[in-house]
Amino acid sequence: EPEVTQTPSHQVTQMGQEVILRCVPISNHLYFYWYRQILGQKVEFLVSFYNNEISEKSEIFDDQFSVERPDGSNFTLKIRSTKLEDSAMYFCASSDGQGVHEQYFGPGTRLTVT
């Protein structure tokens, strides 16, 4: 069964550094998403991406964040200058449609900012 994969599984970085989190969505999916889950809190939407551009983004997704689909398979989330409060689990997801279509999630990348 196809699945969403994410690398790395755990990333430790110093405050102020740039990080890139990588995702490979399910191959025939067209919609891609990033969510985050701060420890002990609910899963929060960051951004959705369709047709090579951002379709929606939340208030969390400020100028420090960017997304890219550099090739036909990868989908990346970049945090330009990490802050302590960026420490969280970041989940990538993909779907073949919006609204009624379920999203399939990757296993997540745990980002620790020190």
Next chain:
Amino acid sequence: AQSVAQPEDQVNVAEGNPLTVKCTYSVSGNPYLFWYVQYPNRGLQFLLKYITGDNLVKGSYGFEAEFNKSQTSFHLKKPSALVSDSALYFCAAPLGNTPLVFGKGTRLSVIA
């Protein structure tokens, strides 16, 4: 404001007993509702969804959910709980421009 809510942080149930994990919603128009499960150190796995039609929706691993429009609820159920069902369960819905808004999650513990 539109929202999904899970009123219970924790649900404990004995193995073999029926389980219910509660979700209520406040959505304008016809709601689309989802249940996801998160096992330790894993991503979220889709369990089931309600779009329209039958109020009883069947999903993966023997789970089902009942959509109740009058009570604005979408409770997750299973007739006979297994220890392996112990996990974190999330109710979710697309709300406004947000593709999925999640409830806070309910931790289910099934005790042998």
